Amino acid sequence: MTAQESQQPSGDPAALPPGAAAVAAGYAFEGPALDLGALLWDGSCLSGAPVKVPLSVLNRHGLIAGATGTGKTKTLQLMAEQLSAHGVPVFLADVKGDVSGVSAPGQDGERVRERAAEVGQEWTAAGFPAEFYALGGIGPGIPLRATVTDFGPLLLAKVLQLNRTQEQSLGLIFHYADTKGLELVDLKDLRAVVAFLVSEEGRAELKGIGGLSTATAGVILRSITAFEQEGASAFFGEPEFDTAELLRTAPDGRGLVSVLELPAVRERPRLFSTFLMWLLADLFHDLPEAGDPEKPKLVFFFDEAHLLFDGASKAFLESITQTVRLIRSKGVGVFFVTQTPRDVPSEVLGQLGNRVQHALRAFTPDDAKALTATVRTFPKSAYDLEEVLTGLGTGEAVVTVLDERGA
Structure with missing residues (x-):
């Protein structure tokens, strides 16, 4: 050319x-x-x-x-x-x-x-x-990279092909990370927060605002894994x-x-x-x-x-x-x-x-x-x-x- x-x-x-x-x-x-x-x-x-x-x-x-x-x-x-x-x-x-x-x-x-x-x-x-x-x-x-935090829950839910309930749960996960000052830089950070919130120690964190079911967390984690296998890990990170x-x-x-x-x-x-x-x-x-x-x-x-x-x-x-x-x-x-x-x-x-x-x-x-x-x-x-x-x-x-x- x-x-x-x-x-x-x-x-x-x-x-x-x-x-x-x-x-x-x-x-x-x-x-x-x-x-x-x-x-x-x-x-x-x-x-x-x-x-x-x-x-x-x-x-x-x-x-x-x-x-x-x-x-x-x-x-x-x-x-x-x-x-x-x-x-x-x-x-x-x-x-x-x-x-x-x-x-x-x-x-x-x-x-x-x-x-x-x-x-x-x-x-x-x-x-x-x-x-x-x-x-x-x-x-x-x-x-070209973006952090998971700046990518946002609504856009990420669309990419992960989550349903309405799962999208709302992903929004709760982002809300929790924001209130705790946790920046989600890459998909590993997001995976870690999801795993924590369904653990014995973390379940109480979201009780006051609806909670996160183990089944929904499993769907989100599986969707993240499938997305990672398509090469998405390289896209999420710093510098944005x-x-x-x-x-x-x-x-x-x-x-x-x-x-x-x-x-x-x-x-x-x-x-x-x-x-x-x-x-x-x-x-x-x-x-x-x-x-x-x-x-x-x-x-x-x-x-x-x-x-x-x-x-x-x-x-x-x-x-x-x-x-x-x-x-x-x-x-x-x-x-x-x-x-x-x-x-x-x-x-x-x-x-x-x-x-x-x-x-x-x-x-x-x-x-x-x-x-x-x-x-x-x-x-x-x-x-x-x-x-x-x-x-x-x-x-x-x-x-x-x-x-x-x-x-």
Whole structure:
């Protein structure tokens, strides 16, 4: 993966065919915007009809989708680099390990120059300011950790998939630790407190506020053990990561690109999901209300987003949906990157205002059903989207964005 820096497309809008001119007018925004490319019209790329997304609506979230090899990662990188150039910090969850090259200048070549000319861009190789992180220290990069105390009982109960009664009991355990001044740094600390509270010596400690049954304690301990086996032990501990670090800019004013390297935890999606829940919840808790700023304070890109939702509990989905809905007002945008919109639950998909949809395949009956379902999620269009989405080439996409009024 290489990095590039581009400028706004050039061209003469007056020379466009009438239909193309109407499309170009739809993407003609007055304020700053990210350049996504140029209009394809009758098989030709019209550099005079740039396709953009306003910077001010990127906190309304988005989706980048498409089959393998259709250009999703390049779209992600294109947007991340331009956000950085506009002074907006970016967070990239790099599951496959293929976006780390954002920090290094790209390599010039004939194909690069051809594509830049097609869309009317002036391409210059450039690296972007980046820092690399590792979840819990698993892999290279700055370790990202949180203490169990700061993670909190409600979020931990969702991750451990506890029922309502067990969640309330976990809240009592945290309450006891807080009143006794016991900081729960890692899962071993939590395990020790649970074991104490069901021992002969510790049972009396919670009698006045409901107590903790041996059966419920057993469920909580077994859930902790299962969670540890998925690699969660590495995530909980000190020093705890300060999420404000993600909001920094470089000395030259460009937004810092924070890259979380996740190849080592790809097979442990619940650990990945746990981190996402904590990170977004912590930011939501700490950031002040921002309304609709001229540009977002931070934009997240979560590649391979299906890993977040595979096997997710109802409580987890409710938590993600609520956080995505509310964090917009804090000036934070979230983009999910995945193969098909079906990978994202409808409750979450309904919160995503901007979409870059690359090609989809329809080789099987299931593929055809998925294609039809995807088309139904788009606004009404003059295009036959089922035909268009299966005929797109690499680097081509159907782009649906909000305008500066949020329409």
